[in-house]
Amino acid sequence: MKLYDMGLAPNPRRVRIFLAEKGIEVEREEVDIPGGANLSDAYRAINPRCVVPTLVLDDGSIIDESIAICRYFEAMHPSPPLFGTTPIEQAMIESWQRQCEFDGLFAVAGVFRNRSPNFAGRSMPGAAPSLPQSAELAERGALLTAHFLERLEARLAASPFVGGEAYSVADITAMVVVDFAKWVRIRLPETHAATLSWYAGVSARPSAKA
Amino acid sequence: MKLYDMGLAPNPRRVRIFLAEKGIEVEREEVDIPGGANLSDAYRAINPRCVVPTLVLDDGSIIDESIAICRYFEAMHPSPPLFGTTPIEQAMIESWQRQCEFDGLFAVAGVFRNRSPNFAGRSMPGAAPSLPQSAELAERGALLTAHFLERLEARLAASPFVGGEAYSVADITAMVVVDFAKWVRIRLPETHAATLSWYAGVSARPSAKA
Numbered sequence: 001m002k003l004y005d006m007g008l009a010p011n012p013r014r015v016r017i018f019l020a021e022k023g024i025e026v027e028r029e030e031v032d033i034p035g036g037a038n039l040s041d042a043y044r045a046i047n048p049r050c051v052v053p054t055l056v057l058d059d060g061s062i063i064d065e066s067i068a069i070c071r072y073f074e075a076m077h078p079s080p081p082l083f084g085t086t087p088i089e090q091a092m093i094e095s096w097q098r099q100c101e102f103d104g105l106f107a108v109a110g111v112f113r114n115r116s117p118n119f120a121g122r123s124m125p126g127a128a129p130s131l132p133q134s135a136e137l138a139e140r141g142a143l144l145t146a147h148f149l150e151r152l153e154a155r156l157a158a159s160p161f162v163g164g165e166a167y168s169v170a171d172i173t174a175m176v177v178v179d180f181a182k183w184v185r186i187r188l189p190e191t192h193a194a195t196l197s198w199y200a201g202v203s204a205r206p207s208a209k210a
Numbered sequence: 211m212k213l214y215d216m217g218l219a220p221n222p223r224r225v226r227i228f229l230a231e232k233g234i235e236v237e238r239e240e241v242d243i244p245g246g247a248n249l250s251d252a253y254r255a256i257n258p259r260c261v262v263p264t265l266v267l268d269d270g271s272i273i274d275e276s277i278a279i280c281r282y283f284e285a286m287h288p289s290p291p292l293f294g295t296t297p298i299e300q301a302m303i304e305s306w307q308r309q310c311e312f313d314g315l316f317a318v319a320g321v322f323r324n325r326s327p328n329f330a331g332r333s334m335p336g337a338a339p340s341l342p343q344s345a346e347l348a349e350r351g352a353l354l355t356a357h358f359l360e361r362l363e364a365r366l367a368a369s370p371f372v373g374g375e376a377y378s379v380a381d382i383t384a385m386v387v388v389d390f391a392k393w394v395r396i397r398l399p400e401t402h403a404a405t406l407s408w409y410a411g412v413s414a415r416p417s418a419k420a
């Protein structure tokens with residue numbers, strides 16, 4: 001089993017934090033995305049979709065969606081549970097994980113990929129069509145990120161963790177969103193007391209450094 | 211338990227198909243999204259996010275992401291499994307379900323919400339910021355939809371179902387994408403033989419009419 005990884009990028013970081021929380025060690029190989037290594041012929045032969053992270057299993061199967069990789073490890077190593085245990089816990093964590101992705105991670109990515117000079121001509125991930133950067137999309141992304149942070153604050157004012165009573169994969173995504181947002185100079189407002197307190201807690205976990 | 215539903219929209223349809231495949235009956239109430247009922251005070255009191263579908267449980271909890279609602283029912287009624295059983299099945303179905311959503315459903319929604327006169331001034335779902343429609347986003351959506359359909363064809367040329375050997379939630383999302391794409395006049399190319407054959411099969415299931 002091998003995990004194709006990239007130290008700085010938010011999606012691979014989600015998987016590394018997940019593995020650290022589970023105490024699972026996996027062989028890793030770094031892929032230089034800014035240098036374009038994910039679009040090389042060598043990497044394309046591993047994963048034609050050219051995205052990172054990609055998990056290659058011993059039978060040659062590849063799993064290349066961060067949350068799908070996490071679900072694989074959750075099924076193989078159920079403890080500690082990071083996708084919930086009861087049906088309602090599972091549903092709430094799934095719901096919040098998705099909201100943190102769609103409304104948070106995708107919004108920040110919209111700003112970053114449409115503004116960063118490194119991504120000129122490839123505002124979409126991996127082998128997706130190479131669309132030009134769009135100032136309009138960057139602006140929308142910034143507006144939606146701010147909206148997401150408001151909703152996150154409301155949620156964390158009412159719940160100790162994003163998915164409910166316990167730390168879960170939803171916290172991993174939300175923390176990664178907060179850190180990724182700094183790349184595009186969007187910071188947690190000082191008035192977001194609940195989020196700031198939660199963020200201090202999740203960032204202090206050893207897994208946050210993974 | 212009550213499911214807030216909308217007959218025509220693609221996301222509520224995913225949940226209805228899922229329930230039909232499981233043989234589960236749930237009380238439903240129709241929400242008139244084109245008429246703006248999801249943004250009414252009455253609906254806002256049920257779900258401040260103003261999205262449909264929303265499942266309200268007997269204890270008052272709400273679950274308002276289609277796939278989170280499906281996961282709730284999968285946990286409550288595991289048979290027949292629609293999210294896979296073994297770790298690798300679960301991961302592959304999760305991966306493909308996500309790809310069908312991100313690369314397919316979101317792409318078509320990008321065209322529809324940015325072109326349909328009914329969605330002028332509310333190109334984002336529910337209570338998200340009311341962004342103006344964007345011709346650029348509609349055009350990108352059409353391009354990404356075409357790219358997704360190519361990838362779906364490649365997948366179905368190699369696999370009987372989208373998620374693998376058995377019908378799953380990934381097929382539900384993919385079928386809904388194909389039908390939703392017709393709303394924006396994107397049809398399966400005649401050359402996509404594997405997808406056309408798969409589509410005929412999944413559309414003939416009684417659940418497709420749910």
